[in-house]
Amino acid sequence: MRLHQIALSLLRPIGMVVTGLACMFLFLALSGYAAGPSFSALWVGATGLQFSPFQFDAFHAAQSLAYVTPLLFTGLAISLAFRAGLFNIGAPGQMTFGAFFCAVAAAALPGINGAVHIALALAAGCAAGGVWGWLSGVLKTRYGVHEVLSTIMLNYIAADLTTYLASHNFKDPSYQAPQTRAIASSTHLHSIAAGSSLNAGFYLAIFFLALVTWAVRNTSFGFQIRAVGQNEEAARASGMPVDRVVMASMSLSGGLAGIAGAVLVLGQQHCFVAGIAGNYGFDGIAVALLGGASGTGILLSALFFGALAHGAEYMQIITNVPNSIALIVQAMVILLAGVRTWRKKRVRLAGQSNKSNSDKNDGAYSTQISSGEEVG
Amino acid sequence: MATGTEAVKYALRMEGITHAFPGVLANDHIHLAVRRGTFHAVIGENGAGKSTLLNILFGKFPPDEGRIWIEGEEVTGRLNSSADAIKSGIGLVSQHYSLIPALTVLENLLLGAEEQWIIPFAKAVEPGKKLAEQLGMEALDFFQPASQLSVASRQKVEILKALYRGAKILLLDEPTATLAPSESDTLFALLKRLRDKGITVVFVTHKLREVMTHSDAVTVLRSGKNAGDFQTAQTTPGELLRAMIGEKTGPGNRRESSIEATEARVLLEIRKLSVSTGGIKRLHEVDLQLNTGEILGIAGVDGSGQSELVEAVLGLRKVDSGEICLNGSPINSMNTGRRREAGLGYIAEDRHDRGMIDTFTVAENYVLGLERRKAFGGGLLLNWRKIAEKTRTMLTEYDVRLGSDGALTRAGSLSGGNQQKLVVARELDAQPSVLLACQPTRGLDVNASATVHQRLQNARDNGVGVMLFSLDLDETLALSDRIAVLYNGRVAGVLARKDATSERVGALMTGAVD
Amino acid sequence: MSLQVVTGFVLAVLYFYTPLALAAMGGILSERSGVVNIALEGFMLFGAFFAVCAADLLHHEPVWLADGAGLLAAVLAGAVFGLLHAMFTQKYGMDHVVSGLGINLLASGVTRYFYLHLYPNGLSVAGMPRVFFVVPALLLPFLVYLFVKRTRTGLRIRSAGENPEGAMMAGVNVKSVRYFAVACSGVFAALGGAYLTLADAHNFSTDISAGKGYIALAAVIFGKWNPLGAAGGALFFGLFFALQTQLEIHNYKLVLLGIHLTNPMCLDTLPYLMTILALAGLVGKSRPPAALGRQEKGTL
Helix, strand or coil, X not given: CCHHHHHHHHHXXXXXXXXXXXXXXXXXXXXXXXXXXXXXXXXXHHHCEECCCCEECHHHHHHHHHHHHHHHHHHXXXXXXXXXXXXXXXXXXXXXXXXXXXXXXXXXCCXXXXXXXXXXXXXXXXXXXXXXXXXXXXXXXXXXXXXXXXHHHHHHHHXXXXXXXXXXXXXXXXXXXXXXXXXXXXXXXXXXXXXXXCECHHHHHHHHHHHHHHHHHHEHHHHHHHHHHHCHHHHHHCCCCHHHHHHHHHHXXXXXXXXXXXHHHHHHHCCCECCCCCCHXXXXXXXXXXXXXXXXXXXXXXXXXXXXXXXXXXXXXXXXXXXCHHHHHHHHHHHHHHCCCCCCCCCCCCCCCCCCCXXXXXXXXXXXXXXXXXXX | CCCHHHHHHEEEEEEEEEEEECCEEEEEEEEEEEECCCEEEEECCCCCCHHHHHHHHCCCCCCCEEEEEECCEECCCCCCCHHHHHHCXXXXXCCCCCCCCXXXXXXXXXXXXXXXXXXCHHHHHHHHHHHHHHCCCCCCCCCCEHHHCCHHHHHHHHHHHHHHCCCCEEEEECCCCCCCHHHHHHHHHHHHHHHHCCCEEEEEECCHHHHHHXXXXXXXXXXXXXXXXXXHHHCCHHHHHHHHHCCCCCCCCCCCCCCCHHHCCEEEEEEEEEEEECCEEEEEEEEEEEECCCEEEEECCCCCCHHHXXXXXXCCCCCCEEEEEECXXXXXXXXXXXXXXXXXXXXXXXXXXXXXXXXXXXXXXXXXXXXXXXXXXXXXXXXXHHHHHHHHHHHHHCCCCCCCCHHHCEHHHCCHHHHHHHHHHHHHHCCCCEEEEECCXXXXXXXXXXXXXXXXXXXXXXXXEEEEECCCHHHHHHHCCEEEEEECCEEEEEEEHHHCCHHHHHHHHCCCCC | CCHHHHHHHHHHHHHHHHHHHHHHHHHHHHHHCCCXXXXXXXXXXXXHHHHHHHHHHCCCCCHHHHHHHHHHHHHHHHHHHHHHHHHHHHHCCCCHHHHHXXXXXXXXXXXXXXXXXXXXXXXXXXXXXXXXHHHHHHHHHHHHHHHHHHEHHHHHHHHHHHCHHHHHHCCCCHHHHHHHHHHHHHHHHHHHHHHHHHHHHCCCCCCCCCCHHHHHHHHHHHCCCCHHHHHHHHHHXXXXXXXXXXXXXXXXXXXXXXXXCCCHHHHHHHHHHHHHHHHCCXXXXXXXXCCCCCCCCCCC
């Protein structure tokens, strides 16, 4: 890409971020908080940088990155599904499932080498999230259930089931709360900045971001994902197994969300607690919508939202502004991202689109049981 | 222009109607004058501008130029929505979209014409019933969902719906396209009864036989222009056909096949293939054979079953019965991917829908569907350098000149001709044994068309069997070695090149002969 | 079982049913007109918050006035955010799900922000008896049923959701029909939210809707997009939640394969599971309106 193209592609997300922050300013002004100190507290909390006198507080920067870590995974997961034309709002459930099975696997496999142990626990989390995503894929391709609806329901089911299991069969008896037994310290992801929650999971997130971005571009399967997402009809006509691609994309997306949960368990919580997924699953939607299709976009967008989350927390402590103002910024970004100014309307010549499949429903609850795969 | 007395004779007059779509002048100063209480046919080939004319009349979009009178009163500029058209006494029975399947017959009748906020269904059904009786539809159940009606009854309900709103002029868009012959007869009987009651009927069709038997007057359109007005009683099918398809230029880019007929073997064999959509049979026991080194042209008016045939062969559509064999082995149970691997190439009718992905680069489009081939990376990975290299070779070979981005140009930004060359190149470079070429030159200029034609003939000379689906009869006649004509989902005839005159094919296409 | 237990149980069911049914009726109107409504959750939350705010503002006035103001505030909030959802989806061509998620997030953020800002010590309102909501919630499904089935507007709403092109050709202004339907949907869902604060909790807590909007959507799907069916779905889900509470109180256990099936958490999954099965056509095919969620092209 040339320089002006890069600048142009940045214009839109920057506009979204600026509008979101302007909204925040408006809310602060409306409710009588001093905007200046609030924003400065937000900045310090988000970056750890203070200008007069110049000071760098590594704790805040590290804490922001600790927020960024799961956001990178969920944002990547949702973005990957977007690439395939799927709207995976099931990341919270997939993440919860991944966290639970990671914690169980880590606790159930004692006495092996630390690195192998960690890898197995991560794999368990990934597989569990993947299965949860795959379910939505099957429901979509085989039974025509739109993934948005199935994932909403599966989110609740995952939360309920894991809470039940964590308060019964896998409960740590020494605590009142529904949580599993603590995992061995050899399976902890090691801390990067002492005193903060930042851990090696961050490197893992960057690695996966690079890996997935590379694979989508450079493997034939990634190519199929993109083709299905951009033009399902063309992909089908060119002979791609569209249904299989859809199912695999949902599984991979769920798997990435599952790793987000696993990293939370291995890096921060060290056990499964009900509600461990927090808002990361939904926040990932904002990350993906702002970041778009590029890996760099996801990285910058996750950095923004992670820093915003910790910054807002710090701002609440310093200036008493409720940190939920970050949610408002996020909502604004989602809504702005949804406006389809970039999608050109295709002009159709009247009378030439008498296509036999024009009655096909491409809507949100469409029941597209595809014919291409099962012609018999 | 129209004087007072003259205008009153006409239920509908249109003068100088012009409408352009990007790149196409769909209606070029068209005039249409329909006398009150007559049965007026509007005929023309695909793309002649009939649908555009109907849509203008029904308020879908205003004409760029031109004036319209209804019952002698000028309504130019007042037909801005369907509601306006209905108010002016126009009713449209279109092939698509009009009845809402989930609503009952009565609800469909009332929709948009409800008088009270709380709809008195029991009372509202009375005028409908009376109207239905007049039309000989006593058996109609007004409280049945429209989805349960047969195609023929659905159409009658559409007519009823228009009359219920007080339509004086009834427009019908290819009303018999989906009807069986006996149903068509019933429909025309009904329409004649309406005409005798003073309703003016305008119908658009491809079928000359219907025009000759049923209409009072005919307006012929060709390429967006008027091509003659006739009184049915004073004309012949031949005259209409000539007006409709004009002087055919004959073989332009044609080259004889270099493969002797004796060496030919069967590549694609279709046996008793039947296909239906939504309960309507679209293909009836179609038998076709495609041999090595030939171009088999499939002629037929739009909607005769071409797209169903293509989709069935590709495995994009379920078939009711019949067998499809490629290179001697049945492919019915294969999915599209396997069929493509087995040697099926496909140039899609609408390249933006199926042929390519506008948002992808030229190189990406060039490997679309071929991404697992060894030549492009070996299955798992994609070797973009190799792909770009191959794409560049292809671009030179097909004389596609791009800007500095070369193979990385967004395909959507290419001209239509270059896009089509890209699709043709990809499909031919995959070395298929059978190529389904659908409208391969639609929207292309002369040079691009010539390139595509040449490539198709080269492929044929190399032994590829090409099945050419074109709505442009000139193209079909120019390229084909044999021509099969589809009419209403059946093979109306298969002609050898030497027997296939434009009259003969045109007559088969429009059902003017049996 | 004593009469007291039975009436207590029935009332518990109705208390769960009421907010779900109100929001579900909103969902019916919006979805039957062709607009996907994930935003029910946000509408509820806005309704809950603005109702309690208005009621608190007038807490020195007579109770009926404060309650009336609360209801009015909920209605207005619902209408405004409903129109917003309609505008996003119909005017700006936004994906219905993205718009809904955005509105939900906005609701969560805005209500939480202002609640913490305005009421750092919490608040409590006199509110009104639940019956003021329960009875209308029982009647509303029948009214909505008649409205959708027998009125001009209802017919047009259905036509817009099934086949907007056909409706347009019949002379219906599809856009304005949808604006109206989605605004109504906001109002009903917001009233469901008002129930939660004015009649149930008599105060506000962050995210008080707690997913009830999504459950209402599930009830709509479960009821096959029919008002009476959706009310049945709401009743069924209400029954379930009430049953959970009862089983928990009585410490009743049904254990299968080491899984405590009557545990509230296990039981809680059932409505969602049933909804998925309904969508998949395994418990009666649930057919959505044909044009639901479709991005309209051209000039609708």
